Amino acid sequence: MNPIEKILKKQKAVVIDGALGTELERKGYELNDPIWSAKFLMQNPMAIAQVHQDYLEAGADCITTASYQASFEGFMKKGLSKQEAKELLKNSIELAKKTRDNFVQNNTNKSRVKPLVAASIGPYGAFLADGSEFRGNYKVSEQELIDFHKERMQTILETNPDLLALETLPSFKEAKALCELLKDFPNAHAWLTFSAKDEKHINDGTPIKECAQWLDKQKQIIAIGINCTAPQYIASLISQIKEVSTKPIIVYPNAGGSYDAITKTWNTKEEISSYKAKAELWYEKGATLIGGCCQTTPTDIEQIAKWVRED
Template sequence: MSNPIKSILDDFPVVILDGALATELEKRGCNLNDSLWSAKILANNPEIIENVHYDYFVSGSDCAITSSYQATIDGFMKNGFPRDKAKDLIRNSVAIAKKARDRFWGNPTNRRNRAKPFIAGSVGPYGAYLADGSEYRGDYKIDENALIKFHKSNVKLLIEAGADILACETIPNLTEARAIVKLLEEFPGVYAWISFSCKNDYEISDGTPIFECAKVLNSCKNIAAIGVNCTSPKYINSLIKEIKKASDKPIIVYPNSGEEYDANTKTWHGASSSNAFSISAKEWFENGASVIGGCCRTTPSDINATYKILKNID
């Protein structure tokens, strides 16, 4: 693999990521009230996933993050899928994103002032598999070796399917980040980003300072970018500054929309707007982030507004 983030940043000042997948799937009629979350749509309606990826490319995204965040072999098997089918579904998350990318890139008008989009294979945290919210606490009781074993099959399947980079996202503790780095040593030449879920201006979800996390990851050759996702926008500027103190790697940020999530009722509250999100994105860029997108509750409109303001397109 080449490093797709570096390839784009060699020619452009910023990489634009996509936004929320689940939010768009729900808007299009999908019921995600399931331990597999958006991954279950891989089995019963992959065309909708492809269309969401395509819409984000049209909106300006340089990247599609695959629908494999909550997709694991064990998770699928617990929901009645045979092992071989589970593997096929995880591989297909990459194939679906590639199909959307190729459909978009096949139109010559879409290539103007754009880099060819790349596919990031989503590697969700162990907490996503548990489906108990622990990806926002980082308190699951599992050691580094067990985490390596847990992630290995998914990483291997995503690489085999042709993902251009791995998106190791919503990581809540440094132990899991270390496990991923160690696992990547088994796959020379494969690049990944690691983005943490954070609970305030300075700390990831389990309370470890993000400065410490960035310092550890900065020397890891396979890590193409370090940053934050699935976190309130109000913390992002401070977190960028903390990462910059410890790392010279590209900084990646894709926070939530700004709405607040109530874990008890599983509902979102508060206001958000594409204009406000894009203005915040401009601040993140000015403060040092060079890979920018959105997570929960963000939309193609948010990404399009961000694309326009960061690439000076009227």
């Protein structure tokens, strides 16, 4: 049984954590850097650990690692050796696992499921650091995408995370490349989430229904969905996925703001008065893994967790 199914047998939904990068910003840290939140793996890993801890205390059943924008190429551009880059990648997973294990050891609520650690693998566009993960228009072949992701995925899997989070993918081509690459690691499970530009299409223009129908046949993909997308599109996107797939649906939208690729910051956001109400709607539409992305906070995740466990 995959780790998501184990939790869904015990409760109606899996509570995913919220933003990492913008949560660090909210705490006063500066993120204007080509490797974004991954720079804290180099400079201040305990700041990352504190965010993980905050989400666990808020009720998250799964925390995602600080490896989204971490890559060999990105770290080596910062002057690190390949071996140093490899150690930082591994550290991003070990940091989350250690924080989770300490939380479990000290948690007095024995009815709580053991939280998962999902190792984040962001898109090629995240490495470009120019906002391409919200466009998907980078001109590379499927094989080039496989080559880019291969060593990073192998390194991350050496740390034995509970699953992979293949996230914020703007491109159907990249989703296919990552699924092809997963076959080299037959014991690995992953969720796969796209960034979307409207109610029916991922950011490269491919209908989400077409993506979900193809992914439904990929055995190592254990949940399909959407992240870092405006909340108003989520209900429709869930419905589109549900029409063509029987896999669990995962959603963790952003708070509705716009991203500035130059300053690496998010601008104005939609005010979400009740994340609980949003979560209930998304659950009714068919999502069973629910969390938040950029500009969401532990308070938002706490609302989801209380709703999931109020029964």
